[in-house]
Amino acid sequence: MASIVLGIADPTRLFGENVQDSTKPLVTIVGAHERVVSPFDYAVTRGDGIFEATTVWRGTAISLQAHLRRLAHSAALMELPKPNIVEFSRAVDEVISHYDDPEPGPILRILISRGLDADTGVGRAGNGLPHVWMFLDAQGALHETDPITLTALNRGYSSDITLRAPWLLNGAKTLSYAVNMAMHRECARRHVDDAVTVTEDGFVLECPNSSIVAQYGNRLVTPNPNIGILHGTSQRELFSFNQQEGGSWEYAKLPYARLQEADHIFMTHGGWVIPVSSIDDRTYSVDPGFVQNANDAIHSGRTEAEALRINPNH
Amino acid sequence: MASIVLGIADPTRLFGENVQDSTKPLVTIVGAHERVVSPFDYAVTRGDGIFEATTVWRGTAISLQAHLRRLAHSAALMELPKPNIVEFSRAVDEVISHYDDPEPGPILRILISRGLDADTGVGRAGNGLPHVWMFLDAQGALHETDPITLTALNRGYSSDITLRAPWLLNGAKTLSYAVNMAMHRECARRHVDDAVTVTEDGFVLECPNSSIVAQYGNRLVTPNPNIGILHGTSQRELFSFNQQEGGSWEYAKLPYARLQEADHIFMTHGGWVIPVSSIDDRTYSVDPGFVQNANDAIHSGRTEAEALRINPNH
Structure with a gap:
């Protein structure tokens, strides 16, 4: 349990219509300070991916369905695989279940990269799947309503x-x-x-x-x-x-x-x-x-x- | 020695006029498949950084000084700290010295991110310095001269x-x-x-x-x-x-x-x-x-x- 929850989601479960392997965990929670991204990832080499961010208010992600539909719209414009909204919702719930901080409104961010950069040797040796990271963060900038x-x-x-x-x-x-x-x-x-x-x-x-x-x-x-x-x-x-x-x-x-x-x-x-x-x-x-x-x-x-x-x- | 050389360069040595601590290594070489980037890094969250890429031909980085001057120009436009071109040149040499593949023209990429995202809790707890990764890659896409x-x-x-x-x-x-x-x-x-x-x-x-x-x-x-x-x-x-x-x-x-x-x-x-x-x-x-x-x-x-x-x- 933590103030910052970082999860790595399984791309084989999050894209397309059919869950491919439900024996593997949907989200693996790791320490917030763990370095889990390759510098050969398209997110790093090209800013090539999409994201969504919202507030989780007292345990509920605000406008989550609208955010996930917009994520799917961004994926279509970017010619990324189609996010499975049901599985993404489940993954978000799992990240939220590991949160434990008095702050009622931490920020949730969902990051999808195209995966490893196929123009690099590391990317060529990879599986070509997108990468998905999610974090819930009570320690960063939070929203205020001052004018x-x-x-x-x-x-x-x-x-x-x-x-x-x-x-x-x-x-x-x-x-x-x-x-x-x-x-x-x-x-x-x-x-x-x-x-x-x-x-x-x-x-x-x-x-x-x-x-x-x-x-x-x-x-x-x-x-x-x-x-x-x-x-x-x-x-x-x-x-x-x-x-x-x-x-x-x-x-x-x-x-x-x-x-x-x-x-x-x-x-x-x-x-x-x-x-x-x-x-x-x-x-x-x-x-x-x-x-x-x-x-x-x-x-x-x-x-x-x-x-x-x-x-x-x- | 390898076909893909990945280095993490020390930002305290690479920016500004004065080398701050020359007892630490300028570049730490790690395995090409190591995940050395945080998902809270500005490179991942915002594509917020700069880069340069060139061919290293038979051990010499082509147009390196022009690339490093352009890196400094990009840094100025992005309001990033000023790269120390002498130290960057040394860092590149160090990466090249670990390369060992018959391919005469691997691709060198220098990536600078603004560092950890200051709007996140992980970033707020960080030191605010840019991050620098360099890689030399014989296994990715190489240049060809076909029309x-x-x-x-x-x-x-x-x-x-x-x-x-x-x-x-x-x-x-x-x-x-x-x-x-x-x-x-x-x-x-x-x-x-x-x-x-x-x-x-x-x-x-x-x-x-x-x-x-x-x-x-x-x-x-x-x-x-x-x-x-x-x-x-x-x-x-x-x-x-x-x-x-x-x-x-x-x-x-x-x-x-x-x-x-x-x-x-x-x-x-x-x-x-x-x-x-x-x-x-x-x-x-x-x-x-x-x-x-x-x-x-x-x-x-x-x-x-x-x-x-x-x-x-x-």
């Missing part, structure tokens, strides 16, 4: 690039996050907490590791994922909460100028709704009661089933 | 993005290569060997893991790195060879239409010049003698000193 300041950063793409150039992997949650990290360094340079990215032609995208939601009256609006961004899991939980409270929601191709006119702005990720107090020179008021109620609803599981049905097509 | 076929792929950026959005890290050789790998999958789908990337406004960039050089008469032309691409190491060796043979060279903002009009086209990387026989529907003749002589010159070291002085500013 945050944002800056707008140009993502360099036009709003119609995704269909024209699918090899740019827009909309896949890959392990290649160097640009996202550079954006956070740019935020630090500008003395703000985080960023919202914008296309060359002025449409809102997402934050480097979260989604953005604008509130106008009791209507919530977020960019349509078809612009080439992740479909937010916590954003859908927030939409579900707002619907339960009598409000409405919308997916839109959202001009940055329209975002600026919002009554309130939220950043959502990992099971949390975080209020935004400014984007560059423009300030936004914060309604701490709404934020608290939304997070409480999400963490209680009240919004989960409905959130799974929320999507841009209805 | 290759290319396709043109849109990189999604306009030719002036780099100055406007430095957080996109264009021109840094990061570990976040998921898009580069996706481009290679697109090439396989199109039944070609590799790609050349092009800006939204029609200017030539580079190949997913190499440079592109066009030949017009006895003049060689390559895109100016200030467009936001890597400065090719083997490209400079080829320019140096061409100059020694009485030809000339040029860095240009190269329209794709001008590339198409070339007499010959070359892909250059890792100490090799590889002839291009087609880009999509357009075919190019190959001069095997020129290619052979260029590669022989590069591998003999004849072009190295001059290559180090070749740059877009003179």
